[in-house]
Amino acid sequence: MSDELSILGLAGKVALVTGGGAGIGRATAELYARAGMKVAVAEIDPARVASVREALGEGHLVVQADVRKADDVAKVMQALQDRFGRLDVVVNNVGDYLGYKTAFEQSTEAEWDALYGINLLHMFHVCKAAIPLMRAGGAGGSIINVSTVEAFRGIPMTVVYSAFKAAITGFTQSLAVELGQYGIRVNAIAPETTNSAQIVATPRVPAENRDYISRWFPIGRFGEGSDSAGAALFLASDTLSGWVSGCTIPVDGGALAAGAWMRLPNDAGWTHLPIIESDGYTPRPHAK
Structure with a gap:
């Protein structure tokens, strides 16, 4: 554990990170391990399973699972309970727009179902399975749902994705009220465009237009996985966010x-x- 992270009071606590094989999830899992936590990762991709298992090393748990499926979630929880006997922090990190970019009237019910599964249903499965184990520990805990800024502003061409992300807000707030009596806190983080396995943001902007990036955001850059991981670390720590x-x-x-x-x-x-x-994506050198 890094000395600067010991003040967080997280040493020995057990965290589950879904989709922890890459991007925000991977950055969170590795930061939690640095803070002295015992980390369990649920990851669907076999190559990422192997990679994050090697990165985390001994003392942690990596399970190949599709958290959209209740049976897979049950398998993860059983493995976690068998290995650690408790659960203190859950990070519901899985989410994607699946490449569906179309006008709503052209979208299909099959697309809606797929977007529901990867952006909201998995949170229901994971939280329902995790709450009994968290309550059994008697020490409270923290559930952290990864949403997006698109839950708080309109975005064309990905309307259904945005709708499910907005639903995370209501789920987070209501579950927080319901579980507060057990000392379990429920919060969310909402990243803007972040360089990750799904979106390689900075390189896709043409080199001649990179100066636009510094003007699009007050902080002057796209996000990195470590940015959201830091917020997830804050929300995991009772020392820092015990009344949040x-x-x-x-x-x-x-x-x-x-x-x-x-x-x-x-x-x-x-x-x-x-x-x-x-526009920062398509060069138009002669436009005014």
């Missing part, structure tokens, strides 16, 4: 606070209107 429950923390470089406002080139001021000389 039912909240969502945007991890977005100030994007929600800024709304449409962004800096103009050459520090010429601010605008809330589109900068159309380039």
